[in-house]
Amino acid sequence: MAGGTTDHGERITDNAFLAGIEMAGLIFWDVDTQYDFMRADGKLYVPDAERIIPNLAQLTGAAHQHGIRVVASADDHVPGHRELSDAPDFKETFPPHCMRGTAGQRKIPETALTGPLVIEPEPLPAVELTKRVRRHDGDILFHKHWFDVFTNPNVEPVVRELDPERIVLYGVALDVCDKYAIEGLLQRRPHTQLYVVTDAMKPIDAKQAERLLGQWQQRGAELVTTTDAIALARRRAESAPAQPG
Numbered sequence: 001m002a003g004g005t006t007d008h009g010e011r012i013t014d015n016a017f018l019a020g021i022e023m024a025g026l027i028f029w030d031v032d033t034q035y036d037f038m039r040a041d042g043k044l045y046v047p048d049a050e051r052i053i054p055n056l057a058q059l060t061g062a063a064h065q066h067g068i069r070v071v072a073s074a075d076d077h078v079p080g081h082r083e084l085s086d087a088p089d090f091k092e093t094f095p096p097h098c099m100r101g102t103a104g105q106r107k108i109p110e111t112a113l114t115g116p117l118v119i120e121p122e123p124l125p126a127v128e129l130t131k132r133v134r135r136h137d138g139d140i141l142f143h144k145h146w147f148d149v150f151t152n153p154n155v156e157p158v159v160r161e162l163d164p165e166r167i168v169l170y171g172v173a174l175d176v177c178d179k180y181a182i183e184g185l186l187q188r189r190p191h192t193q194l195y196v197v198t199d200a201m202k203p204i205d206a207k208q209a210e211r212l213l214g215q216w217q218q219r220g221a222e223l224v225t226t227t228d229a230i231a232l233a234r235r236r237a238e239s240a241p242a243q244p245g
């Protein structure tokens with residue numbers, strides 16, 4: 001629509017405005033790519049997660065190269081959080097992991113964000129959130145205290161403000177935190193095309209993976225590879241006006 005007219009007949013000539021619109025169309029969504037989940041000596045290693053690190057690095061690099069915003073989530077635990085247990089069942093409870101202030105809580109360097117706006121789970125007024133998001137055109141990091149990113153009550157209003165047309169989602173674990181993020185997005189944003197990057201995810205329980213992927217596909221998610229996702233980022237960047245710098 002660049003250079004077109006609005007319903008009211010005014011000519012759209014503001015490239016910065018158009019760039020903002022294009023940028024808002026596609027976001028990358030990185031789930032919990034933190035040391036404790038991603039590295040074999042982490043506190044709650046997701047089996048084989050180290051194998052997807054090269055793909056995660058490529059996805060993060062492509063997003064940053066093409067000016068696509070990365071929205072990430074990260075567990076940020078303190079003792080007493082309800083999913084932590086010293087006798088975990090690995091379904092509803094897990095051993096202590098991603099404890100605040102530890103090296104294990106940090107994102108791995110391969111998925112490092114650029115100057116992220118960190119949004120804690122303490123509820124903020126919608127007006128304040130909107131203001132913060134509008135002022136910040138880079139990456140966003142949601143901290144959370146439970147598996148489901150939407151238990152951070154600020155996630156929903158922020159996503160509403162970002163209003164993406166397409167979301168490319170990856171990270172760990174497929175059958176736990178990815179599941180909550182994917183099903184939460186499918187439920188809340190049936191009009192947003194969700195791309196699930198299957199070779200940039202790993203499950204805790206491998207038996208669940210195929211079934212879950214099939215369910216998500218039936219609900220409208222598209223299963224893609226890292227290569228597909230990077231092609232999408234490139235295509236999006238090419239269709240957007242040139243970015244300064």
Ligand SMILES: [Zn+2]
Pocket residue numbers: 075077083097098145146147
């Ligand atoms: Zn956790």
